[in-house]
Amino acid sequence: MQKILVADDEEDIRLIIKFALEDKGYKVITAADGAEAVAVADKEKVDLIILDAAMPNMDGYEACKKLKKDAKTKDIPVIFLTAIDLLKDKLKSQRLGAVKFISKPFEIEALIEEIASILNNIGSGGRI
Numbered sequence: 001m002q003k004i005l006v007a008d009d010e011e012d013i014r015l016i017i018k019f020a021l022e023d024k025g026y027k028v029i030t031a032a033d034g035a036e037a038v039a040v041a042d043k044e045k046v047d048l049i050i051l052d053a054a055m056p057n058m059d060g061y062e063a064c065k066k067l068k069k070d071a072k073t074k075d076i077p078v079i080f081l082t083a084i085d086l087l088k089d090k091l092k093s094q095r096l097g098a099v100k101f102i103s104k105p106f107e108i109e110a111l112i113e114e115i116a117s118i119l120n121n122i123g124s125g126g127r128i
Helices: 011-023 034-043 060-069 087-095 108-123
Strands: 003-007 027-031 048-051 078-082 100-103
Touching: 003 011, 003 034, 011 027, 011 108, 027 034, 034 048, 034 060, 048 060, 048 108, 060 078, 060 087, 078 087, 078 108, 087 100, 100 108
Parallel strands: 003 027, 003 048, 048 078, 078 100
Antiparallel strands: none
């Protein structure tokens, strides 16, 4: 079973994503901020990480930077799911190594399709 880490400071968003992904057969772990996400990713083997950009304690960008610098987590695909919708932020997420930038509000089915596509590409040895 593939495991996904969802980090967002809004509990409603975490729960919506968690329940939708679990319904599709994924195991989901949640975190309320970037620092917690980095700590969870260090302890758990996760297959994909979804990060909000604007979170307390450590934002998603800083969390992504730390994850990509760590040999243990550097190859985990990261999706940014955020209310920030500026080109500079999309480019920043790409520079940090994120594979996708999705703006809120979002369609849960579209998010699930993106996740499946990314995980299938990894599973088949393909590049994202």
